Amino acid sequence: MKRAKTKYKKLLLELEYLYSDLDYHNDVQEEAMREFQKAFGTYCKENNIDYKTDIIKEEEREVQVSDPDKVIFRDEDGNPSREDIKEIENSSRPEEIRKLFKQIATKTHPDKFSDAKSAEKALNMQVFLQAKSAAEDNNYFKLQQIAQRLGLDLPEITQKQTKLMEEEAKRLRIKLKRLEKTVAWVWFDQNTDEKRHSIMQRYVTSLLRNKN
Numbered sequence: 187m188k189r190a191k192t193k194y195k196k197l198l199l200e201l202e203y204l205y206s207d208l209d210y211h212n213d214v215q216e217e218a219m220r221e222f223q224k225a226f227g228t229y230c231k232e233n234n235i236d237y238k239t240d241i242i243k244e245e246e247r248e249v250q251v252s253d254p255d256k257v258i259f260r261d262e263d264g265n266p267s268r269e270d271i272k273e274i275e276n277s278s279r280p281e282e283i284r285k286l287f288k289q290i291a292t293k294t295h296p297d298k299f300s301d302a303k304s305a306e307k308a309l310n311m312q313v314f315l316q317a318k319s320a321a322e323d324n325n326y327f328k329l330q331q332i333a334q335r336l337g338l339d340l341p342e343i344t345q346k347q348t349k350l351m352e353e354e355a356k357r358l359r360i361k362l363k364r365l366e367k368t369v370a371w372v373w374f375d376q377n378t379d380e381k382r383h384s385i386m387q388r389y390v391t392s393l394l395r396n397k398n
Contacts, residue, residue, distance in 0.1 A: 194343050197351040201327045204358040211365045218374035225373070229386050241393045279324060282347050286329045287321040289338050290314070326350035 320328035
């Protein structure tokens with residue numbers, strides 16, 4: 187049991203680091219995208235490339251892509267639906283996820299704060315939505331962090347909990363590597379204008395080739 191607790195503690199520390207590292211990567215990626223888009227526009231202008239006609243395929247010009255991670259399902263009043271709770275409780279998600287989410291939902295669901303002040307109601311709704319999102323992602327680590335902030339008693343450590351944490355750590359490591367492989371990141375990470383120009387040239391050439 188001591189070994190299991192030590193391993194679990196190590197996973198907690200690793201996940202805290204990985205999430206902190208992800209915040210850093212997201213900040214860098216945001217800046218990289220801004221700078222890369224500026225440079226891309228400049229490159230196209232200098233080389234007489236019309237982005238809309240020379241690069242984008244005609245059938246793709248009207249396509250609009252939404253970010254599924256930002257979609258929040260609410261009821262007609264704009265509140266998270268009670269059905270969302272039932273869906274998670276009755277789903278095939280791991281029992282540890284469903285139980286911990288139910289504990290949090292019982293304490294934070296908007297229905298419990300119908301007569302509360304708007305600030306308190308908004309705060310609890312925010313926590314509820316965070317928990318719902320974590321449960322949908324099978325993110326036991328984030329659920330645990332929310333439960334701890336709420337002062338809830340956490341269950342005894344089990345092998346399944348440890349496995350869920352290991353899977354989350356693996357997902358984060360993959361996500362970090364993917365960010366570092368994006369063209370904007372690679373371009374932004376170069377230390378000379380010549381290297382950046384070379385990467386931009388290859389990137390635009392690839393886009394033009396794919397168009398044809």
